[in-house]
Amino acid sequence: GAVVSQHPSWVICKSGTSVKIECRSLDFQATTMFWYRQFPKQSLMLMATSNEGSKATYEQGVEKDKFLINHASLTLSTLTVTSAHPEDSSFYICSARRTGREQPQHFGDGTRLSIL
């Protein structure tokens, strides 16, 4: 159990377009979902935490108007990179957690975003 699915797994688009990434918990209800960004040979960096039905909490330095997060249901959160530019190219990973801070985070397989 505890499967998290991300879609798409890989996307290439032109500079200036917006890209939406979906994160779904397939076999459990995720009260909280997390979005991370990972640059090559670096570790995961938390971008934002989203709780179902409320606004996401962004980490310092992450532009909330640039990275729009929606967590409308207990099984789906979306990250939209608006007006993407080449510097936004990265590996984006989501994780999902059941209710309770002691619950572990289960990670998706990531989305590789390449902006030309």
Next chain:
Amino acid sequence: KNQVEQSPQSLIILEGKNCTLQCNYTVSPFSNLRWYKQDTGRGPVSLTIMTFSENTKSNGRYTATLDADTKQSSLHITASQLSDSASYICVVSSATSKLTFGTGTRLQVTL
């Protein structure tokens, strides 16, 4: 500032050999420590989780140790296989459930 440091940064070993990866942390207050395996282009997969009172935890050929006094952990891989080639990430959770990620050790197992 909470930090997790891992060593070595990268490691190459022959198939069948054993290896040990290190993790030092300064996360406080401490809740638990997990080791993750991350294959290239994939998300991290949990290997072990250890709380304050646990000294060792095994998962197949993976054995993790934790010394809460010195704030050190290790991940020992026995009889390595080619499929063990991946990044291994040490992740420490604080009591507020904030995760601090290490930068990982890139392991390559060769013939």
